[in-house]
Amino acid sequence: QVQLQESGPGLVKPSGTLSLTCAVSGDSISGANWWSWVRQSPGKGLEWIGEISRGGGSIYNPSLRSRVTMSVDTSKNQLSLKLNSVTAADTAVYYCAGSFRYAFDIWGQGTMVTVSS
């Protein structure tokens, strides 16, 4: 059974860079058609950040595109997310999600990131 585990700093300073990784276990990261990051601000709904396909192509939410980079490391079986120039508005739970058979059919448990000085 595929499992995802997000990790990274829980606290990031304003104007800094948020860096998260998502470790994939139970299957090869190449087994998914694409990988996504989704976030949820406290008490709010889900927001799609972007996704990266098995072939390496990526698509980002236009509202975040200028600040986001996603990548996949097949040797480590993990994906990563970088979001730069963060502000308090980027405070959220960040989820990685894999699309193996259907869109977002496997989710990580999420990791809380707070942007604060």
Place this chain on the structure above:
Amino acid sequence: QSVPTQPPSASGTPGQRVSISCSGSSSNIGGNAVNWYQQLPGTAPKLLIYTDNHRPSGVPDRFSGSRSGTSASLAISGLQSEDEGDYYCVAWDDSLRGRVFGTGTRVTVL
């Protein structure tokens, strides 16, 4: 870009049927399949319905989905206490060239 709109809340007593709407636009729901996700309190979202009306293995047949025009809906029949949580629709948006989540609906079992 039109973010799919869902009612903020829905409720019912155990055993009742609850329906949740997801109203979008021609650029998203009007031309693309809809998935539904269930997020129970304190947990990650879970796939409930894919491609409008299909249930993944393990999802009870109490959950059903449909799509017509620029709207989609999720129905929960035989409502149970463990169904309490938030429900989100999502679709690809051709104008955005990305995915758009609905605003989310909190289901309460009275």
